[in-house]
Amino acid sequence: MDFSPLNEALVSKSYDKIAEILDELMLQAATDGVPYQDEWPYSIHLLGHIIANDINSARFLWKSIPGGVKESRPEVAAVWRIGQQLWLRDYAAVHEAVRGFDWSAELRDLVVAFSELYTKRIFLLLLSAYSTISIGDTARFLGMTEEDATNYTQRQGWIVDPASGMLTVTKQPVVKEQKLDSSKLQRLTEYVFHLEH
Structure with a gap:
């Protein structure tokens, strides 16, 4: 085979x-x-x-x-x-x-x-589901030690409160890519051409 x-x-x-x-x-x-x-x-x-x-x-x-x-x-x-x-x-x-x-x-x-x-999938799930979450729960979800989970989430912009052992989830701004639709561009080109002639 x-x-x-x-x-x-x-x-x-x-x-x-x-x-x-x-x-x-x-x-x-x-x-x-x-x-x-x-x-x-x-x-x-x-x-x-x-x-x-x-x-x-x-x-x-x-x-x-x-x-x-x-x-x-x-x-x-x-x-x-x-x-x-x-x-x-x-x-x-x-x-x-x-x-x-x-x-x-x-x-x-x-x-x-x-x-x-x-x-990464689980991190995105946590990001969408929580505004705050304990470090212990985050570590279990991500399969990491508490220290590694804290470091990982801090690199993603989350804020740690060592006194309470909680992480504040920081949502990243959504960047939407504008996709160029060739059919719309073609129609726009034809419209402008029609206006000029």
Whole structure:
């Protein structure tokens, strides 16, 4: 089986494309009647869906993985533990599942990329949900020590009150990019041309 598109995505760190690439390869293998289950990179495929924030697809993939593979490849089960915690929305347990396994060299960069992306997602969730939050809760949500969470949030402009152990969330001003709509530009050009002639 030709995994070169997957390898290219991994080398270029286009992790958001992994699930789609492997879904297509799996479908192609099934269509062609090619046995693939023994050599399939299930852990990468599962993590690809998790990185894409597509937990439903990860769940369905997990259910389709043969029992023998689940038992013989502990890394596949470790990736699924991350997916389970995401499904349960147990934010702190997601970080524990990431740290609770000695990942292979093949998966290590992918897990680190997921962890960083997940921390950013949770930070944005906290940013939108709270005006003040305790340092302890912030640390649990972000999967950090209280000191690291305080430093991380302060770099984002949050204000710490050491006496109360609370963080005041500072909302960043929203910068909206104006996108140039070529059809509107074309109509404006035609209108100005019409006025001049």
